[in-house]
Amino acid sequence: xxxxxxxxxxxxxxxxxxxxxxxxxxxxxxxxxxxxxxxxxxxxxxxxxxxxxxxxxxxxxxxxxxxxxxxxxxxxxxxxxxxxxxxxxxxxxxxxxxxxxxxxxxxxxxxxxxxxxxxxxxxxxxxxxxxxxxxxxxxxxxxxxxxxxxxxxxxxxxxxxxxxxxxxxxxxxxxxxxxxxxxxxxxxxxxxxxxxxxxxxxxxxxxxxxxxxxxxxxxxxxxxxxxxxxxxxxxxxxxxxxxxxxxxxxxxxxxxxxxxxxxxxxxxxxxxxxxxxxxxxxxxxxxxxxxxxxxxxxxxxxxxxxxxxxxxxxxxxxxxxxxxxxxxxxxxxxxxxxxxxxxxxxxxxxxxxxxxxxxxxx
Ligand SMILES: O=c1[nH]cnc2c1ncn2[C@@H]1O[C@H](CO)[C@@H](O)[C@H]1O
Ligand SMILES: [Zn+2]
Numbered sequence: 340x341x342x343x344x345x346x347x348x349x350x351x352x353x354x355x356x357x358x359x360x361x362x363x364x365x366x367x368x369x370x371x372x373x374x375x376x377x378x379x380x381x382x383x384x385x386x387x388x389x390x391x392x393x394x395x396x397x398x399x400x401x402x403x404x405x406x407x408x409x410x411x412x413x414x415x416x417x418x419x420x421x422x423x424x425x426x427x428x429x430x431x432x433x434x435x436x437x438x439x440x441x442x443x444x445x446x447x448x449x450x451x452x453x454x455x456x457x458x459x460x461x462x463x464x465x466x467x468x469x470x471x472x473x474x475x476x477x478x479x480x481x482x483x484x485x486x487x488x489x490x491x492x493x494x495x496x497x498x499x500x501x502x503x504x505x506x507x508x509x510x511x512x513x514x515x516x517x518x519x520x521x522x523x524x525x526x527x528x529x530x531x532x533x534x535x536x537x538x539x540x541x542x543x544x545x546x547x548x549x550x551x552x553x554x555x556x557x558x559x560x561x562x563x564x565x566x567x568x569x570x571x572x573x574x575x576x577x578x579x580x581x582x583x584x585x586x587x588x589x590x591x592x593x594x595x596x597x598x599x600x601x602x603x604x605x606x607x608x609x610x611x612x613x614x615x616x617x618x619x620x621x622x623x624x625x626x627x628x629x630x631x632x633x634x635x636x637x638x639x640x641x642x643x644x645x646x647x648x649x650x651x652x653x654x655x656x657x658x659x660x661x662x663x664x665x666x667x668x669x670x671x672x673x674x675x676x677x678x679x680x681x682x683x684x685x686x687x688x689x690x691x692x693x694x695x696x697x698x699x700x701x
Contacts (some may be wrong), residue, residue, distance in 0.1 A: 346669070355607035420454055540569075613625060
């Protein structure tokens with residue numbers, strides 16, 4: 340059986356990771372002290388002052404069984420990332436942490452509109468993050484490693500800035516931004532609220548993914564694909580609601596599930612996050628197992644490394660333990676993810692042929 344160390348040594352691809360959900364606990368402490376943000380109280384009734392207690396606090400608070408409560412924890416990471424210095428630091432550390440975990444390609448998302456509280460403009464936010472990504476990539480490569488990183492710009496689904504953020508993503512498309520996303524509480528905020536932004540992106544030949552079918556069911560997935568034209572689905576777990584398995588174990592796909600499988604819509608699945616928000620009862624019962632058996636285009640992701648206390652290697656290891664996956668399965672997930680990336684075709688192919696396949700052969 341594969342060990343966690345084996346998995347760390349394999350090249351991996353990460354399509355769904357939130358920048359503001361991946362801060363190092365120690366960095367949250369430093370930045371909170373710098374900007375005077377008050378962190379939550381620890382067990383002793385005083386604001387938490389050490390990194391490991393803070394890491395546990397995020398994990399426990401996010402372990403809420405509800406997406407809305409899970410999202411409340413972001414108030415702290417967003418509050419401490421309101422300056423170019425903080426954004427650049429967090430972005431650089433993100434790249435270094437992903438590379439240390441064996442990630443060779445990552446698309447990291449965040450919502451620029453949430454980082455304007457101290458007067459930054461949207462463009463300044465994107466520039467600060469890009470500066471951090473560039474510095475991180477340079478540091479990794481100076482140490483002999485390899486990682487390619489792109490930004491995805493997220494609009495918050497309960498707000499009304501999606502058109503502006505979509506235009507921002509297009510303006511930065513040749514300078515490190517590979518696509519667009521919407522996130523936030525799903526119930527009551529269907530993707531069609533942002534139809535103008537999605538239609539604009541389609542006219543611009545731009546790429547986008549939509550958080551859909553996480554806390555909410557099939558209608559949200561259907562809208563994301565058939566009204567909005569999403570290239571990928573963030574989570575998409577509820578697509579199992581359109582699949583029935585009879586007594587003999589034979590699966591029947593409804594029209595929407597068949598469409599998703601037939602057209603190879605990538606599912607950005609995030610096992611730990613889904614257990615934390617109650618979208619799945621446990622890793623072992625996660626729909627990823629069934630969807631993988633049925634050969635949907637499943638990819639494995641972290642969502643929020645801080646809130647989940649996780650890494651991509653740990654997500655894979657949990658799946659190895661729950662479903663008995665082997666090296667071939669992990670290669671399949673990784674190639675699925677690389678094929679689904681918002682990177683030009685020739686660059687995807689080069690990473691698959693020159694980096695991923697040789698490593699899994701060895
Ligand atoms: O799993 C998720 N579902 C929906 N929204 C999320 C999830 N994880 C994070 N965010 C939201 O996306 C924002 C930008 O990164 C975060 O601030 C958080 O509110
Ligand atoms: Zn997410």
